[in-house]
Amino acid sequence: MLGLEKKDVTLLAVVALLAFAAPFILNPFPEGSEMAQFNAGYPDLMQRFVIFGIFAIGYNILFGLTGYLSFGHAAFLGVGSYSAVWMFKLLSMNVIPAIILSIIVAGLFSLVIGFVSLRRSGIYFSILTLAFAQMSFNLAYSVLTPITNGETGLQLTLNDPRILGASTGADGSIPVTSLFGIEMRSTYEMHAGAWLFQFNAGYYVCAIILVAAFYLAMRIFRSPFGLMLRAVKTNQTRLNYTGLNARPYTLAAFVISGMYAGLAGGLMASMDPLAGADRMQWTASGEVVLMTILGGTGTLLGPVLGAGFIKYFENIFSKINDNVLHGWFAALPDGLEDTLVFIVHPFVGKGWNMTLGLMFMAVVIFLPGGLMEGGQRLAKLFRKKDKPSGDDSEHHPKQAPHVAE
Amino acid sequence: MGILEVKGVNKRFGGLQALSNVNLSVQENTVHAIIGPNGAGKSTLLNCLVGKLIPDTGSVMFDGQSVLGRKPHEINQMGISRVFQTPEIFGDLTVLENVLIPCFARRDGAFRLHAFETVSAEKEMMDKAMQMLEDVNMVSKRHMHSASMSRGDKRRLEMAMCLVQEPRLLLLDEPTAGMARADTNNTIDLLKEIKEKRDITMAIIEHDMHVVFSLADRITVLAQGTPLVEDTPENIKGHPKVREAYLGEAA
Numbered sequence: 323m324l325g326l327e328k329k330d331v332t333l334l335a336v337v338a339l340l341a342f343a344a345p346f347i348l349n350p351f352p353e354g355s356e357m358a359q360f361n362a363g364y365p366d367l368m369q370r371f372v373i374f375g376i377f378a379i380g381y382n383i384l385f386g387l388t389g390y391l392s393f394g395h396a397a398f399l400g401v402g403s404y405s406a407v408w409m410f411k412l413l414s415m416n417v418i419p420a421i422i423l424s425i426i427v428a429g430l431f432s433l434v435i436g437f438v439s440l441r442r443s444g445i446y447f448s449i450l451t452l453a454f455a456q457m458s459f460n461l462a463y464s465v466l467t468p469i470t471n472g473e474t475g476l477q478l479t480l481n482d483p484r485i486l487g488a489s490t491g492a493d494g495s496i497p498v499t500s501l502f503g504i505e506m507r508s509t510y511e512m513h514a515g516a517w518l519f520q521f522n523a524g525y526y527v528c529a530i531i532l533v534a535a536f537y538l539a540m541r542i543f544r545s546p547f548g549l550m551l552r553a554v555k556t557n558q559t560r561l562n563y564t565g566l567n568a569r570p571y572t573l574a575a576f577v578i579s580g581m582y583a584g585l586a587g588g589l590m591a592s593m594d595p596l597a598g599a600d601r602m603q604w605t606a607s608g609e610v611v612l613m614t615i616l617g618g619t620g621t622l623l624g625p626v627l628g629a630g631f632i633k634y635f636e637n638i639f640s641k642i643n644d645n646v647l648h649g650w651f652a653a654l655p656d657g658l659e660d661t662l663v664f665i666v667h668p669f670v671g672k673g674w675n676m677t678l679g680l681m682f683m684a685v686v687i688f689l690p691g692g693l694m695e696g697g698q699r700l701a702k703l704f705r706k707k708d709k710p711s712g713d714d715s716e717h718h719p720k721q722a723p724h725v726a727e
Numbered sequence: 728m729g730i731l732e733v734k735g736v737n738k739r740f741g742g743l744q745a746l747s748n749v750n751l752s753v754q755e756n757t758v759h760a761i762i763g764p765n766g767a768g769k770s771t772l773l774n775c776l777v778g779k780l781i782p783d784t785g786s787v788m789f790d791g792q793s794v795l796g797r798k799p800h801e802i803n804q805m806g807i808s809r810v811f812q813t814p815e816i817f818g819d820l821t822v823l824e825n826v827l828i829p830c831f832a833r834r835d836g837a838f839r840l841h842a843f844e845t846v847s848a849e850k851e852m853m854d855k856a857m858q859m860l861e862d863v864n865m866v867s868k869r870h871m872h873s874a875s876m877s878r879g880d881k882r883r884l885e886m887a888m889c890l891v892q893e894p895r896l897l898l899l900d901e902p903t904a905g906m907a908r909a910d911t912n913n914t915i916d917l918l919k920e921i922k923e924k925r926d927i928t929m930a931i932i933e934h935d936m937h938v939v940f941s942l943a944d945r946i947t948v949l950a951q952g953t954p955l956v957e958d959t960p961e962n963i964k965g966h967p968k969v970r971e972a973y974l975g976e977a978a
Contacts, residue, residue: 325843541842546831549827556818562798
């Protein structure tokens with residue numbers, strides 16, 4: 323089915339199910355309860371999960387398959403965002419042309435940067451990509467102000483031409499992004515008992531694109547092209563003496579992952595039509611590296627999980643402040659309460675980075691294969707309990723784990 | 728006219744004349760061994776044949792075409808495959824994937840963006856790779872992580888990766904270096920089998936005389952960058968110049 327093996331169809335179905343049912347899955351706690359602050363099922367955050375998931379899936383095609391650690395992918399995300407906003411300013415508020423343009427522009431941009439950077443490998447490649455990204459960031463911040471609107475960021479105004487749409491909305495305000503009339507911000511709220519589920523049009527556009535992006539990545543992983551990319555990662559010398567030049571393969575992977583980043587940037591602007599230079603900063607480039615490594619480099623599902631994890635921490639843990647902590651520990655005696663709050667304080671609220679950092683260290687040290695390896699180990703543990711004997715490992719060579727399981 | 732013709736090749740590294748006026752002619756469907764003491768320029772010569780080094784002067788013709796100035800991957804596509812001193816395989820991949828890559832490389836010839844085909848659905852390539860694995864007795868190991876295999880198996884796999892491309896000339900750089908006796912004998916058997924079953928020309932660089940004399944049809948002796956003699960194994964064995972070069976005996 324769909325040119326995939328059965329196992330992959332299952333994986334794709336799971337991803338689709340998770341994406342489409344996210345408003346339920348991410349809202350397990352009833353409205354108004356103590357735990358409601360851990361709910362992540364609101365449109366803004368869900369959109370971010372999915373958009374960064376797309377970004378990480380694309381990044382993983384480069385880093386996971388070829389092993390080339392790019393440290394400048396946020397530049398493509400930023401370029402995608404600017405392109406999309408320009409499309410909203412000049413053409414119409416429809417998101418389709420905006421997203422298409424952002425993919426094309428990011429693709430061209432990554433072709434240029436990749437062509438230069440891929441002359442080197444290893445750390446030199448990383449530094450070159452970082453240099454290009456910082457250059458793009460600084461240009462966007464200062465010199466290119468006519469295109470990027472500098473530090474204010476590119477925004478929509480009432481004077482934009484929008485040749486295929488209207489400069490102003492029906493009520494005289496700036497029009498909103500839409501897909502053939504469906505406004506991206508429109509949300510259907512469903513009250514079920516104490517629970518509130520929100521179904522946002524923009525989120526579902528992102529989710530559909532995520533599933534498509536995931537499917538595409540899956541096809542690439544299983545294709546001869548994907549096999550060659552993995553060959554590049556393990557032994558370029560052998561690949562050369564096997565009759566293939568590694569450069570075009572790495573460049574293709576770089577451009578594909580750049581286009582994924584452009585798509586993510588375009589979607590970001592489609593959900594909220596503004597673009598700032600800080601989207602291109604090196605911290606943003608580093609974030610996608612963290613997402614991929616945290617989830618599991620070279621696996622299909624890993625980067626999506628990693629993106630979800632980091633965004634969850636960024637948005638949920640950062641909201642826990644001292645008042646909330648005192649609320650949690652209120653039942654305890656005063657002295658103990660203050661002590662506990664004092665201990666927990668550095669790890670939540672503004673200290674969410676610390677928790678994330680510790681978690682990242684733990685994953686890298688104990689689970690070098692990321693969260694996916696953790697999952698696999700758990701699964702193996704349970705399988706062993708099911709059938710304790712009959713496994714004649716000595717007479718069967720160890721089966722190599724297929725990449726991307 | 729041999730399939731490989733090396734004429735007047737010189738190569739200098741700074742003050743060291745690594746190769747001086749090397750002439751070599753490898754005939755089709757023979758095994759040609761190049762022997763010589765350490766520092767004789769054997770590896771330099773081989774690197775000049777595969778495009779890793781470019782000779783200062785001279786010509787290297789393969790099947791009537793010059794290989795000079797071409798990149799290693801282009802030379803491979805002309806029909807020259809190379810086995811390294813330490814097996815160069817795709818260690819992170821399985822044995823089957825290792826053999827599939829050269830199959831695709833030969834089919835495609837150069838970069839192709841086959842991003843929407845599925846490897847496991849490419850029946851022709853799969854059959855070819857499986858057939859090759861059968862020929863080298865590695866079918867049962869096809870799902871093994873290739874880096875975790877023994878040195879002998881890695882060598883066997885590397886040979887399979889070269890042979891599946893059906894090269895016209897197979898270059899072997901000390902194929903038994905650092906191997907245990909049993910692995911060496913296995914490798915000799917494998918090479919003999921290849922020689923009998925396939926129309927293939929081989930050029931072997933080797934230290935181990937046991938290997939050389941059990942395989943080669945012709946032997947060239949290199950010393951200090953110059954070919955001393957070229958003859959059949961029988962004649963080489965008793966040649967005074969060879970003994971001099973190897974043992975330092977006064978002739």
